[in-house]
Amino acid sequence: MRLLPPAGLAIACLAALPAQAHFQQIIPLADVLPDGGPVTIDLTFTHPVERGPVMEMARPARFGMLAQGAVRDLLPALTPAPIDGMQAWTATTDLTEPGAAIFFVAPQPYWEPAEGKMIVHYAKVVVDGFASGEGWDALVGLPVEIEPLSRPNGLWTGNLFTGIVRRDGAPVPFAEIEVEFINDGSVIPPNDDFITQVIKADANGTFSYAMPRAGWWGFAALTEAERTMTAPDGREVPVEEGGLIWVKATDMGAE
Structure with a gap:
């Protein structure tokens, strides 16, 4: 049996480790504001279930x-x-x-x-002002974006959330979507397969997922960009472009 040198052993161990799913969180304090008013949005780059x-998030x-119909900076x-x-990061707006x-x-x-x-990872979340039920399916126009077919x-x-993965506005056939929820610590995954759920869109870029637990759920559609970027060591490397949407599931009887 050939022994790996220390560098080779480190590489082999790294390859054996399960890849952690990175999620760009954009989470409001509430997804519906029945009376309008201020809403605070928190931005974090992390691993929700774990x-x-x-991770460090630059501005x-x-x-x-x-x-x-208008975008506000x-x-x-x-x-x-x-x-x-x-x-x-955090921000509050009315x-x-x-x-x-x-x-x-x-x-x-x-x-x-x-x-x-x-x-x-381009991420978005929908907050309904005054519980209007209107405008939730509008597209921002992000390079990769999930269009909700279920009102978020x-x-x-237990409701089924359905969406379409779009890149440059066009559906992405058979796109891969990673799904995680923000764990409050009460759920311990039995093994690594339970940390990140993985589903694929159909030929029209459409996917569905039934959320089994109350809380915030993130859907991350992952694509490989046609362009490359320069890594810190100067190499040209591939770019993973993700389109994320966050939706909240609420237990019946919960406030």
Whole structure:
């Protein structure tokens, strides 16, 4: 049996480890504001089911809100909100009109040495102002984006969430979607397969998933960009572009 040198052993051990799913979180304090008013949005780059580790998140390239057909730049409203010594962000804004407010973030590229690629995950979440039930299916126009076919507000636990994965506006056939929920620590996955659920879209880019537990669920459609980026060591490397949407499931009888 040939013994691996220390460097080779380190590489082999790294390859044997399960890849952690990175999720760009964009989480409001509530998904419906029956009376409108202020809403706080927290931005964190982390591993939701495993409750970390939190990764350093540079100030986003874009952060805004689509409402009433217009995009509002919210980047000036962002303030640092470090978690576990890593940079994260928060912002508060007022919803003064009925209708969906679609908050979105385009983060700076993140270098993932374990996977040898740059990661850019465009994420969004829908907050319904004054419980209007309107405007929730509008598209921001992100490079990779999930178009909801189920209204992402007012979902009961167990409801089926359905969406279409789009890249540059066109459906992505058989796109892979990773699914995780924000774990409060009460769920211990039996093994690594339970940490990240994986589903595939159909030939029309459409997927569905029934959320079995109350809380925030993230759907991350992953694609490989046609362009490359420069890694910190100067190499040209592939780019993983993700389109994420966060939706909240609520138990019947819960406040």
